Amino acid sequence: MESRRFLFSVLLLVGLRCGAASRSVIRLYDDQSQKFLRLDDNLYCESWRFSVETNDAGKWESIPSRCQRFVEDYMTGGRYLSDSTIVADYALEFARGVQIAADGRDAWVFDIDETLLSNLPYYESHGFGSEEFNENLFDAWVDSAEAPALLASAALYKELQQQGFKIFLLTGRSEHQRNATETNLKMAGFSNWEKLILRSSADQGKHAVIYKSEKRLELTKEGYRLHGNSGDQWSDLWGFAEAERSFKLPNPMYYIA
Template identity: 40%
Template sequence: MKIILFLLLIIATGAAAAAPDQVNCLSWHLAVETDNIRDWETVPPQCKSYVSAYMTGQQYRDDCNVVVNTAIEYAKTLNVSKEGKDLWVFNVDEVTLSNVPYFSRPTVGFGARKSNVGKKYESWIKEGKSPAVPGVLNLYKTLLDLGIKPIFITDTEEEFRQVRMTNLKKAGYNSWFKFICKGKNDTYSRGYSEYYDTNWKSKKRAALVKSGYRLVGNLGGWWDIYGDFLLRTFKMPNPMYYF
């Protein structure tokens, strides 16, 4: 009996010791999604398996659907102009197109430093196999029915414009008002406090507003939705990268 109790104590102690790492990953994820942890590039090593399980599991899909359904309900309340001046901004990576199949590859992995840039990532873009992010097609189709024009803004370089547009259509996004790629002179500042002055996406949105359009919504990541000119922003879940 004493031996059994001793073994149970070891098991319980081991479980208690493992718990903090899991709690830390959950807390880290919450801080990321609420923008309390900013300007990071690498998932903590102990949380890579957590991020992998989250992004490939049902919880990620459920979280995406909550954002999308909230955006749909908001869109239905809008007084859409008859002049066709109402636009909705869609960003691309982990917003309309998912790179989960790419990050799932053993040679890439979830949380690798700068794994969403470089030649390996460019090769993935050229494949044109990114599926739609769960639920986002429902928002896209609802906006079209309401008379709100979708536009896409992406960090994808101009040279990949055609392959990205083809991928979007293959995934179900069949039409849009504008598709804006990142040009050679379009840059970010990595400093959070300087972001508002150097965010090229914000400048593109400002130009549209200056031309007389109304940006009624924006679906994206943290760096995508900062800035003015928007009636409402919606943050998509993404614990894989911040920038």
């Protein structure tokens, strides 16, 4: 019985297509009808999301147009909240196993955008990542300091502080956005971080993964033990001077190299 079900799925063969009109080169092929199968939008967009969240997709510019509605539903329909809550739950489970020393050097690193603060209200007005990124408009949104807290991270943040972790905020935002960022963080309920690290003029133009690794390395040289690191981009987490555990939050709206 079990093998029969499996044999059925083998009727879907993978075919190769060499036309240059579409990006896709490996597609599902139905051996019986001898036709390539077009995945329905939901199945395709689920798989696209798997590929971007695991970094299999590599660098990407904007969400596929056929996935705009999918991303909107994901972000606003409860899945985003559920995913980020379970990530925070795993982070806290790990954190509770950390022995906090008396020297005040046990640390946790948080990214800001889509990690502590949610820019969902901005992206709701700009196609959920399907529109080309407009730096001027986004900077104006940052200056407004209206981004709400990402709720799961806010709970994690408070619990980590109670346990004695020093909190470092490491963001790709620029030094000139310090005031707006501090105002926004406080309005959203965050306080008592150890240090807020923004890009200085010397950091401009660096890839995020290099800039963030360099800053983490500085912290380790100051004697901090980086137990955990929470971020929505792999460039928040990978590189060198990585934390003992990294926690990748979901973000199907945009990619930062």
